[in-house]
Amino acid sequence: MNVVLPDNSKLELPEGSTGLDAARAIGPKLAEQAVLVRANGSVQDLRLPLRDGQQIRFLTTRDSADPDALYVLRHSSAHLLAEAVRRLYPGVKIAIGPPVENGFYYDFEFPEPVHEGDLAKIEEEVKREIAEGREWSREEISRDEARKRFEAEGEPYKVELVDTAEGDISLYTQGDFTDLCRGPHLQNAQPIKALKLTGLAGAYWRGDEKNTQLTRIYGTAFYSQADLDAYLERLEQARARDHRKLGVQLDLFHFDEHSPGSPFWHPKGMVIFNELEDLRRRENARRGYVEVKTPLIYDKTLWQTSGHWEKFRENMFLIPLGDEHIFAIKPMNCPGHMLLFGSDLRSYRDLPLRYAEAAPLHRNELAGALHGLTRVRHVTQDDAHIFCTREQITEELDGCIAYLRDLYALFGLEPRAEFSTRPDNKLGTDDEWDFSEGELQKALERHEIAYVVGAGEGSFYGPKIDLHVTDALGRSWQLGTIQLDRQMPQRFGLTYMGADNAEHPVFVIHRALLGSLERFIGILTEHYGGAFPYWLAPVQVRILPVGESHREAAQALAEQLAGVRVEVDESDETVGKRIRNAEVEKIPFAVVYGDKESDESLAIREHGGGQTTLSLADFRAKLATLSPWQAGAEPSLTS
């Protein structure tokens, strides 16, 4: 048979030759360094046979940054970890150990608790295995045989995996350790030049909290020590962008143990919060939304009607009033908006009706789930509910998606879209879900938005289009969401009078585009590394009078900059120190004002170090262009 090499030459091989055979045919060095073969674009274990006509390319230890090459390295590292743990902890049961984004993990059930301090000794054992040399071999066996084998070894998790595995069962063995595994794996442990165990965590078997909690050991591995060092260095730098750290440094907000998960917004943080609120109000008004305000607390009966009492009660803060009544603080605005819509007879002429409200919501999140601004109990969404007819759904979804695109473009954020379908605890019939999911999916496709499907990730009342972004440390967070709902209006008996003088069911689109303002500001802080763009910056301009004699002129200059968030730094520090302070506080512009300056000539320093000289008039003109909202400019959001 023939395979095609990257230079388009053909390599003649005996029938049934494996990737490794092909590498040997090319050269001994390649055979030694190869870690994977890419056959017609998909990666394959070197031990598996090639097929006639395949286009092949080898990945070697030199492809040290290739995701597939790292994946196989880390997958094999996970197996070494399991081998080491089994040797060090007799009686341990092994579960699963895949490679992940930045490393790998393996889940174990330990006979006794394991602590972080134990990692050093385990890591040492893994490194010993690498030094000793390990080679992987692959075999395929029948399901029954595999089952017997793992039963005999006392590995119940592996037995369960055999029972639920699809396709053929393959095993990989290194040293005296054999694992159920689809592969692929390295030939041997030599390419693993740097390995580090990074953490310990509890993790539920198969991700279900009803199952046993296993102990997960995380690690990472690279083809060189330099790559590992660079990775650790990147982590260190990412930590400096962490919004929780920057939030304190920049005096934006803080948390207090008397109200876990609820930020205290400081004056500077509130400037950013209010700018986003202004943006929300201005754009909503332009796009035909009306703003409303509905109560924060409601009697339990409302939540029973909406379905929250059944589906969301654990996440609500309850207020018992006497023996009879229980109130709950709202975790969402929708039920209130349903009551508002239902407070009057509605005609088809009233629709679509777009209610916007950014009320404080409270969700009693699990203590362990709280996370800075990105996971809070006090949530403020840029929320709205669009009440419309069935015929209006398409146009309204289009409007939401266009709005969403404009907003994210303004911040230079590039979120990933997820289409979340019916969950296990859904309300309503499959027919209704078919319709709603179809509408959302068609909207995504109309706008040619790439998305992944989050099967079962939808809300209990409807499917969602969600937008996800990644934080400084690589964690994914959901921001905006667009949800199509026919459950809730049905439950509240909401209808409108049509042109045919008959009542028709109302549809509701729930949408929050920035998501929660708290989370959005957290993500923005990391996105900008704390150096907010001019229009969001808490302090936009700081004037530094060189000496005492310049203070008066500096104050006069500040007054000339009416409408700009400007400060005069009259502290008794050297100019150098005050420049440094302005830089550390990431203020967009620092203006040094001394004997050489006048309204005709200002020394402007931009954050980061660039310096220019501008007249006051030119400076003001420049600032006006930096703000989409100030100086009476038309908003830059166009659609």
Place this chain on the structure above:
RNA sequence: GCCGGAGUAGCUCAGCUGGCAGAGCACCUCUCUUGUAAAGAGGAUGCCGUGGGUUCGAGUCCCACCUCCGGCUCCA
């Protein structure tokens, strides 16, 4: 909520085997009057997360709780 780790000055952190609570930055005072990323001198700063226990004596050892951090689960 679950597994693991941590809580010492406003911030970052040191404090050994139980024996008088520390440093740098920030803050305050004074001197200097400053020219684009840290002037100098002096000073104040603590419920050592909270509550209990062991001990002659606890920041240090033990128990419980709270909060935070890394994960899991859940979620905007």
